[in-house]
Amino acid sequence: xxxxxxxxxxxxxxxxxxxxxxxxxxxxxxxxxxxxxxxxxxxxxxxxxxxxxxxxxxxxxxxxxxxxxxxxxxxxxxxxxxxxxxxxxxxxxxxxxxxxxxxxxxxxxxxxxxxxxxxxxxxxxxxxxxxxxxxxxxxxxxxxxxxxxxxxxxxxxxxxxxxxxxxx
Numbered sequence: 750x751x752x753x754x755x756x757x758x759x760x761x762x763x764x765x766x767x768x769x770x771x772x773x774x775x776x777x778x779x780x781x782x783x784x785x786x787x788x789x790x791x792x793x794x795x796x797x798x799x800x801x802x803x804x805x806x807x808x809x810x811x812x813x814x815x816x817x818x819x820x821x822x823x824x825x826x827x828x829x830x831x832x833x834x835x836x837x838x839x840x841x842x843x844x845x846x847x848x849x850x851x852x853x854x855x856x857x858x859x860x861x862x863x864x865x866x867x868x869x870x871x872x873x874x875x876x877x878x879x880x881x882x883x884x885x886x887x888x889x890x891x892x893x894x895x896x897x898x899x900x901x902x903x904x905x906x907x908x909x910x911x912x913x914x915x916x917x
Contacts, residue, residue: 776860783854783861784831807842816848817855820893823869826886827851830868880910 770778814821828840828847831854843851854865870878870886887906892899 772860773864776858776864779858779861780854780864783857784850786850786853807844808848809842810840813843813848813851817852820890822889822893824851826869827855827865830865830871884910 808816810821810824814824817824824843825840828843828851829838831851854861857865867878870882872882872885884906887909888902891902891905
């Protein structure tokens with residue numbers, strides 16, 4: 750039985766969609782809506798991320814990673830997941846609007862963020878995350894952590910894969 754949210758006519762529609770569609774499909778629709786939103790309709794937090802730039806300025810991947818408090822390779826992977834570019838293409842900078850959209854997507858629903866995370870792990874775009882892809886991600890992620898002893902990388906990654914029942 751479907752229930753409507755009292756006082757909100759659109760609650761019935763949202764409730765109906767969420768019950769009749771798989772979570773991935775709902776997340777894909779939400780992600781596309783966030784990506785395709787016009788700049789004027791973006792929330793203030795997304796616009797604030799790059800307000801100090803002029804309309805023609807771009808930010809380097811390193812600047813965006815500092816702004817969003819993450820590693821540069823994560824920004825590269827996110828942009829590859831969100832765009833039609835291939836993993837081999839080198840992304841060196843982002844336009845102001847790209848930073849705003851990325852900020853908005855990263856503040857999306859949990860389903861959108863989970864979908865984006867799996868899209869980011871899926872290096873070859875086949876909609877499956879293999880043990881090798883997960884291993885590559887962990888290796889790259891852990892290498893960039895200064896406090897991590899990279900000599901132990903060969904020990905840690907297999908443990909992480911085994912935790913997720915993925916064996917290389």
